[in-house]
Amino acid sequence: MKIRIPKITVPKLKEISVQAPEIKLPEVKSVKLETPGVVTPEIKKPTIAPVHIKKPAIAPISFKKPVIVKPKVKLTHYNFGIEIVNENMKEKKLTIAIDGFSSCGKSTVAKELARKLGYVYVDTGAMYRAVTLYCMRNGLIADDGTVDEAALRRDIEKIGISFIYDPQTSKNTTLLNGEVVEDEIRRIEVSNKVSYVSRIDFVRAQMVKLQQDMGRQGGIVMDGRDIGTVVFPNADLKIFMTASPEVRAQRRFDELTAKGEKVTFDEILENVNQRDYIDQHREVSPLRQADDARVVDNSQMTRDEQFELILKMVDEAKEANA
Ligand code: DC
Numbered sequence: 001m002k003i004r005i006p007k008i009t010v011p012k013l014k015e016i017s018v019q020a021p022e023i024k025l026p027e028v029k030s031v032k033l034e035t036p037g038v039v040t041p042e043i044k045k046p047t048i049a050p051v052h053i054k055k056p057a058i059a060p061i062s063f064k065k066p067v068i069v070k071p072k073v074k075l076t077h078y079n080f081g082i083e084i085v086n087e088n089m090k091e092k093k094l095t096i097a098i099d100g101f102s103s104c105g106k107s108t109v110a111k112e113l114a115r116k117l118g119y120v121y122v123d124t125g126a127m128y129r130a131v132t133l134y135c136m137r138n139g140l141i142a143d144d145g146t147v148d149e150a151a152l153r154r155d156i157e158k159i160g161i162s163f164i165y166d167p168q169t170s171k172n173t174t175l176l177n178g179e180v181v182e183d184e185i186r187r188i189e190v191s192n193k194v195s196y197v198s199r200i201d202f203v204r205a206q207m208v209k210l211q212q213d214m215g216r217q218g219g220i221v222m223d224g225r226d227i228g229t230v231v232f233p234n235a236d237l238k239i240f241m242t243a244s245p246e247v248r249a250q251r252r253f254d255e256l257t258a259k260g261e262k263v264t265f266d267e268i269l270e271n272v273n274q275r276d277y278i279d280q281h282r283e284v285s286p287l288r289q290a291d292d293a294r295v296v297d298n299s300q301m302t303r304d305e306q307f308e309l310i311l312k313m314v315d316e317a318k319e320a321n322a
Contacts, residue, residue: 092321093119093219095234096314097227099287100241102275103248105298109241109310110223111170117221117314120165122214124224124231126174127207128198129185130161134176135197136190145196152197156206188256188263188271195275198225199282225279228290237317238293239310245272247299 096119098110107123114121135141138155140148164173164180173182184190197203204226211231215222222231228238249269256263279287289295294313298306 091318092236093217094236094314094317094321095215095218095232096221096317097232097235097238097290097293098221098223098241099225099228099238099290099293100223100296101243101245101248101272101287102279103252103272104241104243105251105303105306106223106241108303109239109306110221111172112307113310113314114221115167115170116311117219118167119219119221120167120214121170121172122163122211122220122222123172123174124207124211124222124227125194126163126172126182126185127161127210128203129190129194130174130176130181131156131159131203131207132190132194132197133181133185134159136193141193141196145193147196147200149200149202152200153202156202159206161210188261188267191271191275195278195282199278199284201284204230204284225287226285228293229288230285233290236321237313238290239296239313240289240293241296241298243297243299245269245276248272 094117096110096113098106098113100106102125107125110123111121113119132141134155135147135152138151140152140155158177160175160177162175162178164175165171166173173180174185175181176185208226208231211222211224211227214220215232218236224231228235228240246269249265249272252272253263253265253268256268276287296306296309301309
């Protein structure tokens with residue numbers, strides 16, 4: 001491969017420090033010049049963003065055979081506008097697991113994070129809610145929460161759960177067998193029953209399988225209760241979110257009353273406590289913090305403070321993965 005680059009003093013490239021642990025030069029796809037002229041090899045803040053140089057260049061550069069460079073620092077970006085496109089150096093897309101108690105703002109953070117990083121967001125709670133709604137509609141769950149497990153087991157493969165995902169807003173719309181049920185699954189009647197369904201082993205096995213399929217490629221932010229422990233035990237970043245039950249109940253109360261639902265604070269607090277108990281004490285995949293999870297208690301944090309903290313964690317995870 002030969003590439004011509006005008007007005008580039010190649011030896012100055014020596015002054016560039018590179019951070020990637022290993023760069024296979026033959027995999028460089030293109031070298032183009034964005035700002036033709038004097039090369040000032042002053043390095044900007046190192047970044048792992050792939051670099052593009054737009055205009056053809058004169059200085060011949062040839063890579064005759066695979067050359068492995070093992071530089072000290074990662075580099076792809078420097079201030080004279082040269083970028084090297086190297087598929088190898090493309091930033092690894094992380095798998096981010098966000099677990100924690102109900103109503104502590106996991107999905108808000110996860111959505112915001114996915115939008116910021118250009119990742120996909122998956123709300124696994126919505127999946128258990130959709131199965132619960134299916135049970136309610138088909139008479140598979142009694143008022144006291146008893147589930148007709150034999151019937152549900154027969155039906156489980158037929159319960160189609162899918163999402164319409166909007167990457168601009170990270171909004172996930174949940175579909176149950178093709179029908180939009182996004183609002184219905186958030187209703188208090190479903191919230192009150194979902195723990196009885198989500199504790200059933202074959203329901204969890206089926207959901208975990210679907211979740212692992214969705215996250216196989218990385219570049220995903222998934223929130224739930226068992227993401228860092230069961231679904232993606234090797235996630236690049238695990239966050240465990242929590243807040244006091246009262247703070248969480250207040251948030252859910254505000255959310256539901258804003259939607260016009262007639263609920264009382266005490267009713268919501270009771271639901272929060274009850275779900276915490278069931279989530280933590282169920283036999284299959286109880287809610288617990290993964291040993292390597294980072295804890296975020298947002299009882300006293302503003303949304304901005306929390307997001308800033310989480311972005312810092314993401315940066316650290318990226319560093320660790322670079
Ligand atoms: O996050 P949420 O409140 O929408 O979740 C609804 C219920 O689903 C919650 O009571 C716990 C359960 N759940 C679970 O058991 N495992 C998950 N990965 C996600 C949710």
